[in-house]
Amino acid sequence: MPLSGGVLLDKPPGITSARAVSRVKRLLPSKTKIGHTGTLDPLASGLLVLLLGRATRLSRYVTNLDKSYTATARFGAVSDTLDAEGDITNLDAPLPSEDALSGALPDFKGNLLQVPPMTSALKRGGVRLYDLYRRGVSVEREPRPVTVHSFTLADLDPASQTATFEISCSSGTYVRTLVNDLATSLGSGAYLTALRRTSVGHLSVKDAQAPKNLRPVNNHIIPPHDVVAHLPEVAVSEEAGRDLVCHGGRIARCWVEGSYRVMHGGELLAVYRDDEDGGRAEVVLCTE
Numbered sequence: 001m002p003l004s005g006g007v008l009l010d011k012p013p014g015i016t017s018a019r020a021v022s023r024v025k026r027l028l029p030s031k032t033k034i035g036h037t038g039t040l041d042p043l044a045s046g047l048l049v050l051l052l053g054r055a056t057r058l059s060r061y062v063t064n065l066d067k068s069y070t071a072t073a074r075f076g077a078v079s080d081t082l083d084a085e086g087d088i089t090n091l092d093a094p095l096p097s098e099d100a101l102s103g104a105l106p107d108f109k110g111n112l113l114q115v116p117p118m119t120s121a122l123k124r125g126g127v128r129l130y131d132l133y134r135r136g137v138s139v140e141r142e143p144r145p146v147t148v149h150s151f152t153l154a155d156l157d158p159a160s161q162t163a164t165f166e167i168s169c170s171s172g173t174y175v176r177t178l179v180n181d182l183a184t185s186l187g188s189g190a191y192l193t194a195l196r197r198t199s200v201g202h203l204s205v206k207d208a209q210a211p212k213n214l215r216p217v218n219n220h221i222i223p224p225h226d227v228v229a230h231l232p233e234v235a236v237s238e239e240a241g242r243d244l245v246c247h248g249g250r251i252a253r254c255w256v257e258g259s260y261r262v263m264h265g266g267e268l269l270a271v272y273r274d275d276e277d278g279g280r281a282e283v284v285l286c287t288e
Helices: 017-025 053-063 098-108 129-134 175-185 238-243
Strands: 005-011 034-036 045-052 067-075 077-079 088-090 110-114 144-157 162-169 190-200 233-235 259-264 267-275 278-284
Touching (some): 005 053, 017 034, 034 053, 045 053, 053 278, 067 175, 098 144, 098 175, 162 175, 175 190, 238 259
Parallel strands (some): 045 190, 077 190, 233 259
Antiparallel strands (some): 005 045, 034 045, 067 162, 067 190, 077 088, 110 144, 144 162, 259 267, 267 278
């Protein structure tokens, strides 16, 4: 049977997300479809949620989940990329005190407007912003709404001029921009020296494996219904499942808000959503 499900990968720093995916792909049977649900910068480490086979159809339900990070920043200096990979300029500015940092953090929680960095993967006219940046081109970027659920100071190290933060935020939040904006508000500057993604929604890096530990990869595949366990579950009979759901047919309205998992016997058959005429299929995973 073709592989289908998710793999929780603990990406090491120093490689791109695409390179990390290619390392896993080499462990899979040929022609197995694989994709990730949100990139991490080369500097960053932590959780990459990979989807295999028919489960790649579930990407939309994972990509936009909230994320959690541990971020370490060097204060008293700035980087043109907002991280340690850029050109660093030292400032005549001390590391803010613990009280100053803690006092400023509430201003950077809640619903915010954030300007994406030029070194982001967003596209302008079909070209990635980081490609424009490498050509020496800078363009105006529209502020984007993001939500920071929590932003706390975890550690302060005056000897290295660094502070470490725990952050929970909406998908699309740029942590390096968030930290830089915090530092600027305190009359200093800062750039990321380390970033680790610790969770994607209900999925945790504690359950993830480094690429070198994935042999055999079959032992580390989580079932599709666990990948989207945050969605409500609706059970159907075997007859309804095989005759209707596996053909993408309409089912009776389930009175569930938003998308929901349609399950039978512990198997995820499909993801549906109610409309005025009943439940309609968004993604079908099962076959007859």
